[in-house]
Amino acid sequence: MDHIELTKELANEGYQQITCCKCGMEDVNCFVEPVHTNMVKHRLCYNCLFWMEMIDKDKTRPEKVVIAEGHHYLIEPDPPAGYRGFTGFGGAKFVIQFKDGRRVESRNVWHQGDIPQHFREHFPDNAEFVEQPQTTNYV
Numbered sequence: 394m395d396h397i398e399l400t401k402e403l404a405n406e407g408y409q410q411i412t413c414c415k416c417g418m419e420d421v422n423c424f425v426e427p428v429h430t431n432m433v434k435h436r437l438c439y440n441c442l443f444w445m446e447m448i449d450k451d452k453t454r455p456e457k458v459v460i461a462e463g464h465h466y467l468i469e470p471d472p473p474a475g476y477r478g479f480t481g482f483g484g485a486k487f488v489i490q491f492k493d494g495r496r497v498e499s500r501n502v503w504h505q506g507d508i509p510q511h512f513r514e515h516f517p518d519n520a521e522f523v524e525q526p527q528t529t530n531y532v
């Protein structure tokens with residue numbers, strides 16, 4: 394995400410300029426709560442706050458977290474047959490081989506993004522995709 398410049402108008406609305414203590418980028422906390430407050434509290438840009446919070450969230454859901462080639466994914470429960478709402482990668486089937494021996498098939502894998510280099514130490518690869526969908530639309 395591109396960073397946001399603190400204009401006079403934004404400053405007048407109570408937004409603040411933040412120099413990220415993690416990556417050094419300048420950012421402005423013009424986001425909804427709790428991001429608005431947490432960026433100031435932790436002196437983090439939007440992107441670093443996102444990944445910092447991911448570390449804590451992942452501790453509560455280790456069985457769902459897939460980290461492969463520096464990308465972060467979550468396995469959500471497969472939707473019931475006939476489900477017409479959103480699913481990860483449009484419901485494409487993934488086969489995931491975890492380094493701990495688990496092998497999981499899922500039709501509801503969500504991608505959170507490419508983990509920034511300065512957060513990689515917190516997110517070591519724990520799996521690889523054995524089978525990926527043949528369509529290239531999803532990549």
Ligand SMILES: [Zn+2]
Nearest residue numbers: 413416438441
């Ligand atoms: Zn940052």
